[in-house]
Amino acid sequence: MRADVLFQDQGITLTRLDHPPAVAHVDPDAEESEAYAVSFIESGSFHLHRGKRAWRLSQPSLFVTRPGFRYRCTHQSETPDDVCLSLRVAPDLVECAASQAGRGWDDVVPVAPLTNRLAYLHRQLGEAVADGNAPTAVPTLTAEILAAVLRPGPAPRLHRERQLAWYAERIDAARRVMETRYAAPLTIEALGREVGISTFHFCRVFRELVGVPPHRYLVRVRLARGAEALLAGASVTAAGRDAGFASPAHFVRQFRRAHGITPSRYRRAAAK
Secondary structure, X not given: OEEEEEEEOOOEEEEEEEOOOOOOOXXXXXXXXXXXXXXXXEEOOEEEEEOOEXXXXXXXXXXXXXXXXXXXXXXXXXXXXXXEEEEEEOHHHHHHHHHHHOOOHHHOOOEEEOOHHHHHHHHHHXXXXXXXXXXXXXXXXXXXXXXXXXXXXXXXXXXXXHHHHHHHHHHHHHHHHHHHOOOOOOOHHHHHHHHOOOHHHHHHHHHHHHXXXXXXXXXXXXXXXXXXXXXXXXXXXHHHHXXXXXOHHHHHHXXXXXXXXXXXXHHHHHHO
C-alpha cells in the first residue's frame, strides 16, 4: 500500500493509505499491528479476518488496532481501491482516553461503528490538513476521536454525506460565533436562527456532532477565556465579567466545577 503522511508529531501520525492504480496487490497471509490506530475507511472495501471471525470493512466502519494485534486482510480484486485515513496514536494518549472513558481499548478492537460524531471529526481532520491547521487542530481532534471511539453513545441513523456537510457547516458557524462573541448574551434560539437551523434541530445536531449540548460548549469557551484572563493578571470579577458570566458567583461556581479549584486559587497558583 502507499502511505502519504499528512501530519506527524511525537505522539500522533495521520496517514492516508491507498493502493497504486493498476498495480497488482498480493494479500499477506498474516499481518501484525505495531501501534494503536484508528482508521477511517474513506472508500472501497476489504475483508478483515481474525481466527474464525471475519468482517467486511467499508465506509461506515472503523478499523481499530493495538500493538501485537494479528489479522489478515483480503481483497476481491487484484487491484484494490480501498482508501483509509489512519490515525496512529502513542500509548500514553490511548491510556489517558481509556481511563477517562472507563473502558479498555481492547473492547473496541478491531472494528468499531461509525457514528455521526466520528464522521464529523473525520471531516474536521481533512479540513485541518487542507487548511494548514493540522499542528494545532489534529492533537485536539485526536483526543476527541479517541473519546468518541471508546464511548460512542447512542447510534442514530447516519447522515448522508451531503446532509452531514450541510449540518457541519452550520454547527461550525455556531461554534465560531460562540468562540468570538462569547461575552455577548447569546441564546440557543438566536444561535439557531443565525446559522439557519430550528432550535430543536440545532440542539439535537449540535450535541450529536460536537458531543456536548450548545449551552455546555458555550460555558467551556467562557471558562477558557476566563482562565486566560486570570493568567494575564485580571481579577476574578473582571475575568468572569469579560468572559460573559452573569455574575462573579456564577463564574466561581462553574470554574470550581470544571477545574476543582476556585478562580482566585487558580490565579495565585499561576502567579507563583
